[in-house]
Each structure stands twice: as structure tokens, then as C-alpha cells.
Amino acid sequence: MEASDILIGVVGKTNVGKSTFFAAATEVTVEIGNRPFVTIEPNIGVGYVRKRCVHVELGLEKCDASNSLCLKGWRMIPVRMMDVAGLVPGAHMGRGLGNRFLDDLRRADVILLIVDASGSTSPEGVPVKPGTYDPVEEVEFVIREFDEWLYRNISKDWSKVARTIDSSQVLDVPGALAQRLSGFSIRKEHVVRALEETGLEGKKLTNWTEEELRKFIVAVRRASKPMVIVANKIDLPGAEENLQRLRERFPGIPVVPASAASELLLRRLARQGIIEYVPGDSDFQVKDPSRLDGKTRKLLGLVRERVLKKYGGTGVQEAINTAVLGVLKMIAVYPVDDPNKFTDKNGRVLPDVLLVPRGTTARELAYRIHTDLGETFLYAINARTKQRVGESYVLQDNDVIKIVAAKR
Ligand SMILES: Nc1nc2c(ncn2[C@@H]2O[C@H](COP(=O)(O)OP(=O)(O)OP(=O)(O)O)[C@@H](O)[C@H]2O)c(=O)[nH]1
Ligand SMILES: [Mg+2]
Incomplete structure (x- = not known):
């Protein structure tokens, strides 16, 4: 599956759950461990933005999603993600693994700064009692290291x-x-x-x-590498108070409460067909109780009580959506060939969806699909209204668009 050009970088102190978050979001198997510096080489994968699929709104029975997935009416639009090694204070002076590995993130468009909101890891990533370390300090030092890099x-x-x-x-x-x-x-x-x-x-x-x-x-970093703070391990004691403090201390940065470990568990069980769960849902349903052992059943109960009921989801999907739709202000557009049937040349319903920056014009969309299409662009048809629109028409979120081009 082809991911959009957007690259999300996952950054943070060591041992806060970066790889857990990445594994949950991408379903790529990576090493996870409760000790510092588990990840050394970057992990690259594809995560998804979740949006209501246009086929639902248009009253169509289904769509034929091909460059993305459509799960129960939720369009899952691929974006690239990268998980890198963890930082410790003084990384720019060579402490821990240093910060040279951030070079892999040069191309990142947006950063998910994962912190241990429960304060259960020391600045060096060593497990300690929850509430021992201050996640506000964690955010400050990670940003400092990022700026130094x-x-x-x-x-x-x-x-x-x-x-x-x-x-x-x-x-x-x-x-x-x-x-x-x-x-x-x-x-x-x-x-x-x-x-x-x-x-x-x-x-x-x-x-x-x-x-x-x-x-x-610092200013160019703020503009070019905007951040979302992911307050992870929200399932642990003390995390809720810290979430409040993070929000107060960093008013300009969205803070999303998350439990990456919960999302990882839910996805694993969903993949095995034991539960029904679409990433980003606020609850799950057990489909096959006979395959649930006592320990997992108990864990699921905790996930439901401490995470889903309290925060409306595990936060993993919410963090990705906030980064791409909120911070980067991307919108979704569906190019089609037949504006009446909403199909491509092969009769597939709404097969493609693209993420483009708010403000993108019809002609820019044509270029984005193919240079030729941009050059020979004549006009476009808004498939919802069946109206013709010109090259400078500014695309709206969830537009379904046919581009009409001259024959060469
Ligand atoms: N309670 C709880 N534990 C979590 C959560 N997310 C991750 N963990 C645990 O935190 C520990 C570290 O997870 P990793 O994903 O390896 O952390 P990392 O940030 O990638 O660490 P390094 O690669 O070593 O820098 C593991 O024991 C995870 O199971 C969560 O949401 N809740
Ligand atoms: Mg890791």
C-alpha cells in the first residue's frame, strides 16, 4: 500500500514507549523492552489517519478502497512513520546513544514527542516508581536535545x-x-x-x-517540525495529574493522552479475531471469549476501565489524527473518473484518497496526481454538486473531484 508523502517522526526519552506506540500504529513487529536503549536502528512503517469515509456520507453501500483501507466506514489513510532510538539529557554531548540518530528524522514533517506521563522512568530511562520523574522536564529536555541537533x-x-x-x-x-x-x-x-x-x-x-x-x-524548528506531545502510559497512577500539568505548561502544543500498550494489545487480539476493534474506537467487543485466558481478560478489563472509558480511546489514533489533520492541516480528497458513479476508469467506487494541505487548488491536485494531468488541466468537476470548477478552486475536505484534461 502506498503511503502519502507525509513522514511522522516518533521522538522521546528512552524507555517511554516509542516503539510500543510505533508497533501499535503500524503493526510492524519491533523490539520492545522495559530498559533504556532497546531501539538502535530506526524502524520505518506505515500508520493510518482515520476519517469517516465519503462513501458513508454519499449513501453508497460500500467503496473499493485501494490505496487505503475502509473499516466499517472508517477510511484508514496511510502515512509514513519512523521510530528512532531514545534520548537522555546531554545526548548532544554524546551521552546515551548521542543524538546523531536524529539525522534519520531530517525529513520528518511532524513530530510525535512521546513522554512517560506516569513519571515511572528516570531521566536515563531506568524504571522507577510512578510519579518519581516529572514529564514536564522530560518534554523540555527532549526539545532542547532536538534543537541542539x-x-x-x-x-x-x-x-x-x-x-x-x-x-x-x-x-x-x-x-x-x-x-x-x-x-x-x-x-x-x-x-x-x-x-x-x-x-x-x-x-x-x-x-x-x-x-x-x-x-x-528554534523558530524554524517550531515552524517546520511542529509537535504533538503524546502523554503515554496514561493507564498508570499519577499520569492524569501530569497530563493536566503538561497542558498548562505547553499551551501551544497539543497534548494527547495515550496508552500505547493498550492499543498494541487491542490490535493483537483484533488481528487474531478474538475481539472486534477498529483502531481509534472507544470500545471493543469480545467475539470469541473461549480464546481469552484469564490474564488477558483481566488486562482487557483494565484497558476498558482505565483507558477507553476515561479518555475515549487509547490515544494512538488520536495522536496521529491530531498530527496530520490538526497540526499539518491536511484534508482528504477523492479523485474519481466518473463524477456520477464516483468511480475510477475500472468502475471501482472511490478507490483513492489523497491527503493534501488545506488551500490546495484543483490544478495543484492534478499536478500531484500526475505532472501530465497538471499541464493539460482544463477544469474539474465537483462530483458532489456536479458543478464545474476552475483551476484555482480551493479544495474542501472530503471533496470528490474529477479532473478533465486536454488530450495530448
Ligand atoms: N503501562 C504502560 N506501559 C507501557 C506503555 N507503552 C509502553 N509501555 C512499556 O514501556 C516499556 C518501554 O517500551 P518501548 O516501546 O520499548 O520504549 P522506547 O521508548 O521505544 O524505548 P527505547 O527504544 O529503549 O528508547 C515497555 O516495557 C513497554 O511495555 C503504556 O501505554 N502503558
Ligand atoms: Mg524503542
């Missing part, structure tokens, strides 16, 4: 970059800068925002002080 990477050849751009006297400095930083998925709009925020617009790059460069890097 970015600073180290960008400052490496900064003076050369600054000299080249200053001496070339280009008019579009943010564009030129973005080009040099594109390896970090930093785009012009991010640079513009960071320059504005730091008041560095118009200042010659070669005249920036080290402090100014640091400020710029």
Missing part, C-alpha cells in the same frame, strides 16, 4: 551559506535560505515565519550573532 547540523556550514547568500545579492533571501535547508524539510514559508518571529528579516546573514542563529533555529 538542529543547531549542530545547520551551524556546521553556516558561515559558508551566509557568505554565499549575502554576496550573491539575491532578492529572495528566505527562498535561498530554504533551498539550503531543504534537506531538513524546511520550506520557504517556514523560513519566512522564523525570520519574522525573530526580527531577523533584512539583517545580513553574515552579521548574525551565534545567539541570533540559535533563536532562528
Whole structure:
């Protein structure tokens, strides 16, 4: 299955449940263990955004999802995910596994910062009594390490970059800068925002002080690598209070309560056909009680009481949705060939769905599907209203669109 271009990076202190979250979201089998530094090499997989499928809204009986899944009317739209090694304070100075492995995340569009909301792991990731360590501090140090990593990477050849751009006297400095930083998925709009925020617009790059460069890097990180804090291990005592504190302390960042271990259990049992559960549901149903042993039955009871009833879900799906739909502001569009039957050339109903940034136009969608289609674009048809729309029509969430192009 083809995933969209979006890459979600999973980052955090060591031993907080990053790999558990990743395994639950992607169903890729990875090593999980209650000790620091279990993960060394990055894990790459495909997770899903969950959205009501348009076929339900259109009153169609079913769809023929092909680049995604449709589970009980929920369209599961693939996005790429990456789980990397864990951090400890001082990682940028080489402590723990260092922070060089963050290089794998250069291309990440959004970050899930997983924290142990129960405070049951020390700063070094050693298991301790719940409530011992403060997850607020955890968020602060992980962000600090992330910024240090970015600073180290960008400052490496900064003076050369600054000299080249200053001496070339280009008019579009943010564009030129973005080009040099594109390896970090930093785009012009991010640079513009960071320059504005730091008041560095118009200042010659070669005249920036080290402090100014640091400020710029923090601002450009905020713009280009937005975060969602995942307050994991919410099933453990003390986590609920910490969730409140995290929200108060980081008002600008969404905080999603989660229990990755619960989601992993539910998915495993669902895959085995023992329970019925669609990722993101607020409850499950036992289908085959005879295959449930006493221990698992008890665990399921705890998941239901401590997690699902209290938070409306395990939070794994919610975190991905928040990252992609909330933070990145992606919308879903369904390209079709027949706007009356909502089918492709082969008669399949709503086979494809694409995630595109809010503000994308009909013509940009055509380009996204195929360069040829973008170049020969004539007009589009909004399949809901059957109305013709022009190239600059701004797509709406859940639009079903036929693109009409000239024959070449
Ligand atoms: N109670 C509880 N335990 C969890 C949860 N999620 C993960 N764990 C446990 O936390 C421990 C660490 O999990 P991992 O997923 O290996 O953590 P990690 O962050 O990938 O750790 P490293 O790769 O070693 O940095 C394991 O014992 C998991 O079972 C959760 O939601 N609740
Ligand atoms: Mg891990």
C-alpha cells in the first residue's frame, strides 16, 4: 500500500514507549523492552489517519478502497512513520546513544514527542516508581536535545551559506535560505515565519550573532517540525495529574493522552479475531471469549476501565489524527473518473484518497496526481454538486473531484 508523502517522526526519552506506540500504529513487529536503549536502528512503517469515509456520507453501500483501507466506514489513510532510538539529557554531548540518530528524522514533517506521563522512568530511562520523574522536564529536555541537533547540523556550514547568500545579492533571501535547508524539510514559508518571529528579516546573514542563529533555529524548528506531545502510559497512577500539568505548561502544543500498550494489545487480539476493534474506537467487543485466558481478560478489563472509558480511546489514533489533520492541516480528497458513479476508469467506487494541505487548488491536485494531468488541466468537476470548477478552486475536505484534461 502506498503511503502519502507525509513522514511522522516518533521522538522521546528512552524507555517511554516509542516503539510500543510505533508497533501499535503500524503493526510492524519491533523490539520492545522495559530498559533504556532497546531501539538502535530506526524502524520505518506505515500508520493510518482515520476519517469517516465519503462513501458513508454519499449513501453508497460500500467503496473499493485501494490505496487505503475502509473499516466499517472508517477510511484508514496511510502515512509514513519512523521510530528512532531514545534520548537522555546531554545526548548532544554524546551521552546515551548521542543524538546523531536524529539525522534519520531530517525529513520528518511532524513530530510525535512521546513522554512517560506516569513519571515511572528516570531521566536515563531506568524504571522507577510512578510519579518519581516529572514529564514536564522530560518534554523540555527532549526539545532542547532536538534543537541542539538542529543547531549542530545547520551551524556546521553556516558561515559558508551566509557568505554565499549575502554576496550573491539575491532578492529572495528566505527562498535561498530554504533551498539550503531543504534537506531538513524546511520550506520557504517556514523560513519566512522564523525570520519574522525573530526580527531577523533584512539583517545580513553574515552579521548574525551565534545567539541570533540559535533563536532562528528554534523558530524554524517550531515552524517546520511542529509537535504533538503524546502523554503515554496514561493507564498508570499519577499520569492524569501530569497530563493536566503538561497542558498548562505547553499551551501551544497539543497534548494527547495515550496508552500505547493498550492499543498494541487491542490490535493483537483484533488481528487474531478474538475481539472486534477498529483502531481509534472507544470500545471493543469480545467475539470469541473461549480464546481469552484469564490474564488477558483481566488486562482487557483494565484497558476498558482505565483507558477507553476515561479518555475515549487509547490515544494512538488520536495522536496521529491530531498530527496530520490538526497540526499539518491536511484534508482528504477523492479523485474519481466518473463524477456520477464516483468511480475510477475500472468502475471501482472511490478507490483513492489523497491527503493534501488545506488551500490546495484543483490544478495543484492534478499536478500531484500526475505532472501530465497538471499541464493539460482544463477544469474539474465537483462530483458532489456536479458543478464545474476552475483551476484555482480551493479544495474542501472530503471533496470528490474529477479532473478533465486536454488530450495530448
Ligand atoms: N503501562 C504502560 N506501559 C507501557 C506503555 N507503552 C509502553 N509501555 C512499556 O514501556 C516499556 C518501554 O517500551 P518501548 O516501546 O520499548 O520504549 P522506547 O521508548 O521505544 O524505548 P527505547 O527504544 O529503549 O528508547 C515497555 O516495557 C513497554 O511495555 C503504556 O501505554 N502503558
Ligand atoms: Mg524503542
